[in-house]
Amino acid sequence: MSTETQTQQRTDGDGADRQTLTVIDNRTGRTYELPIVDGTVRGLDLREIKTSEEDFGVMAYDPGYANVASCRSSVTYLDGEKGILQYRGYPIEQLAENSSYIEVAYLLVHGELPTPAELEEWTHQITIHTFVHENVKGFMQGFRHDAHPMGMLLGSVGALSTFYPDANNISDPENRYIQTIRLIAKMPTLAAFAFRHSNGQPYVYPDNDLRYAGNFLSMMYKMTELKYQPDPRLERALDVLFILHADHEQNCSTSAVRGVGSSRVDPYSALAGGIAALYGPLHGGANEAVLRMLHRIEHKENIPDFLRGVEEGKERLMGFGHRVYKNYDPRAKIIKAAADDVFEVVGKRNPLLDIALELEKIALGDEYFIEHKLYPNVDFYSGLIYEALGLPVEMFPVMFAIGRTSGWIANWLEQVQDPEQRIARPRQIYTGQRDRLYVPLEQR
Numbered sequence: 001m002s003t004e005t006q007t008q009q010r011t012d013g014d015g016a017d018r019q020t021l022t023v024i025d026n027r028t029g030r031t032y033e034l035p036i037v038d039g040t041v042r043g044l045d046l047r048e049i050k051t052s053e054e055d056f057g058v059m060a061y062d063p064g065y066a067n068v069a070s071c072r073s074s075v076t077y078l079d080g081e082k083g084i085l086q087y088r089g090y091p092i093e094q095l096a097e098n099s100s101y102i103e104v105a106y107l108l109v110h111g112e113l114p115t116p117a118e119l120e121e122w123t124h125q126i127t128i129h130t131f132v133h134e135n136v137k138g139f140m141q142g143f144r145h146d147a148h149p150m151g152m153l154l155g156s157v158g159a160l161s162t163f164y165p166d167a168n169n170i171s172d173p174e175n176r177y178i179q180t181i182r183l184i185a186k187m188p189t190l191a192a193f194a195f196r197h198s199n200g201q202p203y204v205y206p207d208n209d210l211r212y213a214g215n216f217l218s219m220m221y222k223m224t225e226l227k228y229q230p231d232p233r234l235e236r237a238l239d240v241l242f243i244l245h246a247d248h249e250q251n252c253s254t255s256a257v258r259g260v261g262s263s264r265v266d267p268y269s270a271l272a273g274g275i276a277a278l279y280g281p282l283h284g285g286a287n288e289a290v291l292r293m294l295h296r297i298e299h300k301e302n303i304p305d306f307l308r309g310v311e312e313g314k315e316r317l318m319g320f321g322h323r324v325y326k327n328y329d330p331r332a333k334i335i336k337a338a339a340d341d342v343f344e345v346v347g348k349r350n351p352l353l354d355i356a357l358e359l360e361k362i363a364l365g366d367e368y369f370i371e372h373k374l375y376p377n378v379d380f381y382s383g384l385i386y387e388a389l390g391l392p393v394e395m396f397p398v399m400f401a402i403g404r405t406s407g408w409i410a411n412w413l414e415q416v417q418d419p420e421q422r423i424a425r426p427r428q429i430y431t432g433q434r435d436r437l438y439v440p441l442e443q444r
């Protein structure tokens with residue numbers, strides 16, 4: 001079919017409003033009409049722009065996928081300019097104020113807030129699935145005593161796929177449901193086991209009398225007392241943190257879950273891919289990097305020198321900047337408020353908070369940060385809360401992973417049921433050599 005015919009059909013098919021892009025290829029003088037749907041042009045439509053029939057056609061080149069929509073999703077809405085974050089249409093501010101993490105996990109997975117009966121059943125199912133197979137403990141005890149807990153979480157979540165071999169039957173809705181329950185239920189257990197392992201302490205089993213965040217605190221901190229009594233204010237602060245970290249559109253780790261999941265592998269393996277991506281200092285590892293940065297700055301007097309280093313490109317202000325948010329990260333504001341509650345409970349104000357507040361104040365007035373649209377993101381303050389809770393910095397990305405599990409799962413469920421989705425397999429611009437002749441070893 002000639003290009004003209006294609007162009008003719010496209011124009012007729014588009015009707016009066018002409019939702020199309022008219023492209024002139026100056027290499028050939030040909031004109032193309034590319035349909036615009038939901039503000040996007042389909043990548044494959046570009047392939048019709050050729051210099052000859054043998055030509056592969058035009059591709060889009062976008063390192064880091066800064067301007068590529070990989071999927072259609074109804075899970076989370078972000079508006080980076082306006083600082084808007086909504087889970088299934090509900091503003092994050094309302095959920096952080098009124099909801100619980102378990103209820104938000106239900107919302108993300110099912111798309112609607114639960115009725116009282118639905119929430120009770122959902123909570124019951126998660127509560128009775130918090131235990132892991134005893135062999136998982138043995139697997140985790142094989143790690144070095146000083147193993148990074150995020151590496152332990154990564155390994156143990158991947159290992160869960162071997163404990164539930166039926167999990168790769170991803171076409172069965174009931175199977176998808178039980179794996180969803182298991183992952184949300186067991187993530188805190190594995191996280192707490194990793195923490196206890198790095199402390200050389202015995203692992204603490206789940207306590208089904210406690211709520212999600214309280215049970216996590218019990219598995220983390222219970223010692224010789226018969227029953228751990230979580231402080232309700234700390235429970236609430238953790239619940240809010242898990243809510244704020246629950247999902248965030250197609251971020252690096254969620255894209256990794258979708259990418260791995262696109263091969264139709266089981267959800268444990270897909271989420272292990274997400275944990276691996278979250279581990280990185282530019283993503284979930286940033287909260288750990290923020291605390292190390294604040295400890296390095298140590299005193300307010302050192303802030304100007306540090307910021308000079310940032311502007312000279314020698315440093316990166318961890319906890320600042322975002323691919324989407326170009327004004328402020330709405331989660332950072334909520335976390336900042338939660339920090340005060342936690343400091344009140346633990347009875348001491350984290351001295352690093354004063355450095356963080358001064359750093360934020362100076363940076364927000366600094367030309368470099370204004371010009372680069374760099375504002376505090378979710379990771380800037382979360383680490384201060386975790387440190388106040390007595391967590392080592394290595395546990396910070398693990399806390400992020402607990403919250404993000406429900407968002408990863410919601411995206412995985414959406415993807416495996418999306419008829420448009422195919423295996424993730426991008427192309428490349430080849431920059432290497434071609435057609436080289438093999439040289440025998442003795443002649444090199």
Ligand code: SDX
Pocket residue numbers: 064247248250251252281282283284286310315316317318319320321322323324372374377378379
């Ligand atoms: C999370 O995507 C998500 O939604 C992620 C997340 C989620 O909930 O899943 O929100 C969680 O990962 C939050 C981000 C945590 N990371 C950090 O705090 C690490 C520090 N920030 C960055 O490295 C950076 O801002 C990113 C990774 C967050 C965003 O990277 P981009 O969009 O690819 O931007 P970039 O690295 O290309 O930077 C653009 C410019 C560069 O300057 P120029 O080369 O153009 O001169 O801004 C500069 C960068 O040097 N810049 C910074 C900076 N962030 C960007 N300079 C100093 N300090 C920073 N923090």
